[in-house]
Amino acid sequence: MxxxxxxxxxxxxxxxxxxxxxxxxxxxxxxxxxxxxxxxxxxxxxxxxxxxxxxxxxxxxxxxxxxxxxxxxxxxxxxxxxxxxxxxxxxxxxxxxxxxxxxxxxxxxxxxxxxxxxxxxxxxxxERNFYQIYRDSEGLCMFHLSKVLTLSKDREISEIFLELTALKLKELSSQLSEFIRKQDYRFREEPIGIEADSWIRAIEILRLK
Ligand SMILES: [Zn+2]
Ligand SMILES: [Zn+2]
Structure with a gap:
């Protein structure tokens, strides 16, 4: 076992x-x-x-x-x-x-x-279960991503982390756009969605150290 x-x-x-x-x-x-x-x-x-x-x-x-x-x-x-x-x-x-x-x-x-x-x-x-839970998580910050890439000697493993991070960044970027858009007085009446705390998650994920 x-x-x-x-x-x-x-x-x-x-x-x-x-x-x-x-x-x-x-x-x-x-x-x-x-x-x-x-x-x-x-x-x-x-x-x-x-x-x-x-x-x-x-x-x-x-x-x-x-x-x-x-x-x-x-x-x-x-x-x-x-x-x-x-x-x-x-x-x-x-x-x-x-x-x-x-x-x-x-x-x-x-x-x-x-x-x-x-x-x-x-x-x-x-590992399947582990991968799925990682995939649904908010992912690694840039500081830890770079450490993982240095540590991983397996190209396939690096690709998994790179691919998932790219998806997360793209998703977060759209949410930031949405947040910015809704600051405009013309759209202020629209209800705020998942983008509400996107700026907080942006600070967290792009940390250097
Ligand atoms: Zn981290
Ligand atoms: Zn210290």
């Missing part, structure tokens, strides 16, 4: 939601990771050591931490930032410079997770 991984089932679920399924899974994973980092691992000295080596968090994940802070995680944040603060203080005082190896801990963890998700996607796309 062909046993499927958790990621396989998570992808199937994510493809039924809105937006790029890979972005969605990474978002969910990030939240879980931060929750764990701030809540359970504040006393995990191993993890705190890794955090100090990494130098902290990038801009995007710092913003995310801030939102967690406002939601009741201020203690966890204070504990790990006190560590970081003292480490920076010490380094600056003794070495007068900063290590160039600093890299956001969350970004680093996410790179691995993202790699696993993309491999699973490429591996299963020819």
């Amino acid at each position: 062909n046993i499927k991984s958790n990621t396989y089932y998570e992808l199937l679920d994510a493809m039924k939601e809105r937006g790029c399924p890979v972005c969605l899974l990474l978002e969910t994973y990030t939240d879980k990771y931060i929750d764990n980092l701030l809540y359970e691992s504040v006393n995990d000295t191993n993890l705190r050591g890794r955090l100090i080596d990494s130098g902290g968090f990038c801009k995007e994940h710092s913003k995310k931490l801030l939102r967690f802070g406002y939601r009741g995680y201020a203690l966890g944040i204070s504990i790990i930032y006190k560590d970081l603060m003292d480490a920076y203080y010490k380094t600056l005082n003794t070495q007068g410079t900063l290590s160039s190896n600093r890299k956001c801990l969350i970004c680093e963890v996410l790179e691995d997770v993202e790699g696993r998700i993309l491999e699973e996607l490429v591996k299963n796309i020819k």
